[in-house]
Amino acid sequence: MCFGPLKRVCHWGPLIALGIIKSVTFSTVVCLSQWWPPQGSVGGKLVFLSFAVSAVLTLFFFLQAMLTGPGALPRGWRPDKESDVKFLQYCAACQGYKAPRAHHCRKCGQCVLKMDHHCPWINNCVGHRNHGSFTLFLLNAVLGCAQATVILAICIYHAIHRTWYVYYGSGREPRVYLGQWAIVACMFVLGLAIGVVLAVGMLLFFQVRAILRNRTGIEDWILEKKATRINILGVSVNP
Ligand SMILES: [Zn+2]
Ligand SMILES: [Zn+2]
Numbered sequence: 697m698c699f700g701p702l703k704r705v706c707h708w709g710p711l712i713a714l715g716i717i718k719s720v721t722f723s724t725v726v727c728l729s730q731w732w733p734p735q736g737s738v739g740g741k742l743v744f745l746s747f748a749v750s751a752v753l754t755l756f757f758f759l760q761a762m763l764t765g766p767g768a769l770p771r772g773w774r775p776d777k778e779s780d781v782k783f784l785q786y787c788a789a790c791q792g793y794k795a796p797r798a799h800h801c802r803k804c805g806q807c808v809l810k811m812d813h814h815c816p817w818i819n820n821c822v823g824h825r826n827h828g829s830f831t832l833f834l835l836n837a838v839l840g841c842a843q844a845t846v847i848l849a850i851c852i853y854h855a856i857h858r859t860w861y862v863y864y865g866s867g868r869e870p871r872v873y874l875g876q877w878a879i880v881a882c883m884f885v886l887g888l889a890i891g892v893v894l895a896v897g898m899l900l901f902f903q904v905r906a907i908l909r910n911r912t913g914i915e916d917w918i919l920e921k922k923a924t925r926i927n928i929l930g931v932s933v934n935p
Contacts, residue, residue, distance in 0.1 A: 701763050709816035710762060716888055717758065717837075721751045723885040724844040727851035730872045747847070750840030757833035758818065766823025769798050769807040799914055812903075812912040823912075831907065834900040841892040848886040855879055 704710065724747060728734075734744035773792040775781060784793040787800050790807050794800070799811040801821050809824035822830045855874035874882060906912060911919075 704762050704819050707816075707819040709819045713758065713817045716892065717751070717755055719885050720841060720844050720889050720892070723882055724751075724847050727872065727874075727882065728847050731847070731851050731854060743843075743847075747840065747843045750836050750843060754833060754836040754840050757829045757836060761822070761826045761830040761833050762818040762820050764826045764829060766811060766821040766827075767809040767825035768804070769795055769809060771806075773807070797912070797915070810912060811914055812906065813914065827903075827907070831900070831903045834896050834903060838893055838897045838900055841889040841896070844889040845886065845893060848882055848889060852879060852882050852886065855882075 705714075725744075728740075728744060728747065732740040732743055734741045769790065769792065771790050771792055773790070773795065775784065775793060775795075781793060784795070786792075787794050787807050789800055789802075789805070792807070794807050795809065797810045798807045800807045801811060801814050803814050804821050808821045810827070812822040812827060814821045815830070818830070820826070851872045851874070854872040856879065902913070906916070
């Protein structure tokens with residue numbers, strides 16, 4: 697049984713996400729420490745530092761987005777001015793009115809402020825309070841996995857084709873020694889890193905677009921639904 701903040705983590709989404717963050721970070725650090733060790737040169741230090749910053753920030757913003765939460769309306773909420781009630785929707789589940797831009801999340805069982813969507817990977821909603829940290833998590837995950845993709849691909853190449861390297865025999869050849877299963881594991885992690893760059897990169901694009909438009913995912917969906925209904929009725933829609 698999980699209690700408190702652990703309740704958020706004890707779910708397939710955060711557990712898989714943390715597993716991906718850990719395996720990409722671990723494999724990349726192991727490969728990088730052989731291929732371009734940070735103690736060897738300034739370039740090695742910079743590459744290591746750059747990846748380490750992305751990895752730490754990814755984990756930090758992931759935990760912040762998950763544990764801070766989106767901000768919820770108190771149960772039974774009513775506006776200060778009773779006359780405003782006519783502008784608001786009523787939430788039967790929370791026995792209260794929905795503030796503007798708030799929506800009820802069935803998974804979280806509460807009305808969420810400026811709700812964007814319920815994200816299974818953080819096992820929480822994305823909304824008013826955690827939209828910033830969620831977007832920074834996506835940004836750092838894409839940056840970190842893009843670096844991991846390049847580093848892992850180069851290291852796997854060197855681990856397989858050690859003797860073909862141009863510096864072979866010169867004393868400057870890279871020392872990437874990976875066993876058979878380590879190469880297979882690194883290939884699997886490389887696939888994960890590429891998947892994160894593509895899938896999370898797309899999600900990041902939609903989040904940045906939502907921020908620039910100041911329109912949440914749910915509001916986009918409501919507008920699309922409205923446009924579809926108007927189209928079905930044969931009325932022209934303004935862009
Ligand atoms: Zn509600
Ligand atoms: Zn939710």
